[in-house]
């Protein structure tokens with residue numbers, strides 16, 4: 001489907017949805033220092049052609065303006081005339097859409113995801129086991145260990161995007177950038193938010209668990 005064929009109504013619904021999620025996550029202080037970005041796919045999907053609404057770069061997320069989002073194409077380029085620039089991590093969003101066919105991707109920097117991605121960065125994943133919240137990622141095996149991939153935090157974002165296929169685990173709807181933040185995705189905005197919340201809960205449990213003294 002070409003961009004102009006996507007109904008205006010669908011585009012407006014996507015923008016409204018992203019705006020309300022942005023507001024909700026900002027209240028939790030999940031966008032400190034202008035960090036983080038959000039995207040939501042619109043129209044049909046094929047790995048070679050899709051479009052998504054994405055945060056404009058450098059916006060102060062807790063502040064509401066009329067210039068928060070724009071639409072980008074498969075390559076991450078704007079597909080409309082706008083003075084806004086897509087977020088710096090748009091090539092990562094585009095790569096995740098291409099690989100997963102998901103419907104929404106949310107990226108946040110938090111203290112827990114930053115600390116754990118650095119702590120476990122050398123081994124390339126954050127391990128988590130026996131935490132009930134893992135079920136919210138759609139993984140129901142009892143006491144299973146999940147491994148949340150950690151990618152290097154290169155300054156050149158397309159170089160990070162190229163590494164995604166090598167670390168991608170279809171059962172884990174998220175990846176970390178080392179000492180940077182998480183990208184969590186889902187079939188739609190509801191599921192992506194749900195996954196993001198589950199990851200952040202898991203990170204807090206893992207982090208706090210590392211601080212507990214050994215049992216006597």
Ligand SMILES: CSCCC(=O)C(=O)COP(=O)(O)O
Pocket residue numbers: 033034035036037055056057058059086087088089107
């Ligand atoms: C401390 S923010 C550095 C850029 C970044 O990682 C981010 O998530 C925000 O980038 P944007 O282009 O969306 O402003």
Ligand SMILES: [Zn+2]
Pocket residue numbers: 035036037089107109180181
């Ligand atoms: Zn970031």
